[in-house]
Amino acid sequence: MSKGYVILMLHAHLPYVRHPEYPSFLEENWLFEAISETYLPLLRVMDRVHAEGVPFKLSFSISPTLSTMLQDPLLQQRYVAHLNKQLQLAEREIERTRNDPDFAPLAQMYHDLYRQNYTDFVERYECEILRGFDHYYKRGRIELLTTAASHAFLPLYQNYPLAVNAQVELAADVHRSTFGKPAKGFWLPECGYYPGMEEVLERHGFRYFFSAAHGLLFAHERSQSGVYRPVSCPNGVAVFGRDLYSANAVWSADEGYPGDFSYRDFYRDIGYDLPLDYIGPYVHHGGIRIPTGFKYHAVTGKTDDKRPYRPEDARQTVTEHAENFIYMLQKLVTRLAPLLDGPPVISCPYDAELFGHWWFEGPLWLEEVMRRLADSDELEMTSGAQYLKEQPPNQTLQPAFSSWGNKGYSEVWLDGTNDWIYRHTHKIIERMTELVGRFPNETGLKQRALAQAAREVLLSQSSDWPFIVRAGTNVSYAVRRIKEHVNNFNTIYDSLCRGTVSTEWLTRVEKKNSIFPEIDYRLFREGAVRPTPITVQRESVVPGS
């Protein structure tokens, strides 16, 4: 019987958003929604399968910005306030829908969800939900990876090896200090790879990463196993290629599972449906409607006339979709087995926030998939590090520039809407390097200013800002963030050049952008790293094409 391995890898990331200067802030909801709809439900999934004795193996990459926010007392406190508000709304909804046979059970469902979230977050984890992930990490049930410190799209910073090095070095440090041991795998933000990236990863002890499928398929010579066995980069760092079949099944709203008509609809929300005099206190101030998370309708089809959501129907569909997923993987393994020199591994990386946030039933689907994988004789769950331990790569390749964005390269993060960003983010890297050269061993106030300058440089590089600018929603916030970080940096730069630093201003900025508290500004020291080599795959010519 053919045997194959499956890596289920969930990338959990949100940009650093924290606004102590306001009593509440709309974009902090990104974190609150993800905790409520994704992170806590996924922890509960792991609790359930673990309690049943299912020998599951999942991989999570938790970005340094996300892990920092999850440990931040201010944001934890604000999340509890958010939960209380959601519970209050749930109670009002139970009352409002009490005579509605379709919606009353759903109001109760949301009440139960938020009540459970409250119990787990406040009582069980004492606001520290990373403990939940750490629990399974320490028991070997999950492998934790990290990603670039502020989630920069690294190919657009390859001219600045110091900046790329800083992103990776800090990520390694944050992971070690958060989880007590080094990460073996590195998630490249947006799967953005450029030749030479592996040198930086190796320098900081990482043994493998994932690439887009064409990162391997368009390598300088043919990948003997396609994307179904890891390959070794010339320096020994391993690469797993993303499987596109399992990707489409889970990601696609049209061809994939999440678009099933019985699943909960993401867009229809009582935040839009109910009169403002009722829902007003639960939508953003100023009367602008936002989703509340209370969604009572099923996908139904491409129509505005949605049917009420029926959780029992969705549950049945989850089972069918989990079975279909396993069938698809088994079929793939059967076809691959006679062609490969070793057991295939199917790498399935997903955005963690897909599960539960957009695809409400996603965590349940994952739970069913894990149960079935554990029961399967043909498929086995593994992680990158575990697979490499048992099946080292048998081919060395130089992967190709690639990402998982539209058209496979950089165009999502570099187009007419967001290309203006790089002139500034590049410039402040150069200025940071200049500052370190001029102030190589500072202490006291200057050291604080230099450390804050380094934080601002890193925060300006988040891939989220150009992404949001291009996407056209929350644009003013993303633009504001880029400008703020560049301006904060330039203020420090000018102050240090003049020899005067305003303690009051610096303290205010430190309190606001307090990520990476232990950062050593000398990360940006000229000569700290060798330039990353650039190569071209000269011999890549397809005959007859």
Place this chain on the structure above:
Amino acid sequence: MIRTQLAELSLEALYGFAQQHDLDATPEMSKQDLIELIAEEMEEDELERELSDNHPVKIEQMKYDLLGATKFASMPPFGEELSLPEVYNETRIIVLLRDPAWAFAYWDIHDGTLQELLNDDEFEELFLRVVELQERSAGSRSSHANRNNHANNRENLKAVASFDIPVQPSDGSWYIHLPKQGTYYRIDLLSRIGGKTSRLALSNIIAVPSGNLAFNGDDELADRNDQILALSGLNKLDVTTYGDRLPQRLISLVGE
């Protein structure tokens, strides 16, 4: 749903939104006409995104979509207005590789240099010279290490072709189509004065990948590899510069 939400906005807000997005709106338009104009634009925009964005991008967009159906509403600005320097008053050019067919270059020209150029009666033009570079040892199959060294060292690369793109003194960036893949490019910022060309700045070098499958042999192993690659999802890649370049012998396999 879009129309219902738009109906909650004031006539003034709707007109403001239409103007902000360069829609063909006039102050005389009725609220209903404005709603229709905006809704149609939004539906068109959504359809365009639906067609152009791939799955990871769509999912990520939903992660950040806090406004949902009211994303057209102008969020009140927060904090004081911020601005960035327009230029950094230095002369330089940087090039970024967007994909194997396109690069993006941005540049600055020092104020003094620019003024000097513009004040010169014989000043003719500014232009970009897109220079293709190849390794001096091209032709021999060098090892990875050697090729890396070649690429890092400008002296090991020689210019083999170039073309010029005229730019205006007010320009600061440009998207450049790269005619060849599997090679290196550099972009020079040049001026022409009285028929004489001067180089103002030299960019970094970009290594442009082939954006395609590597050459494969014709033996039995190659056939097996073609089958593996077909199973790896070649027909689902949706990658720039690749789609219509699938080798003939793989086309039948990926269709299976």
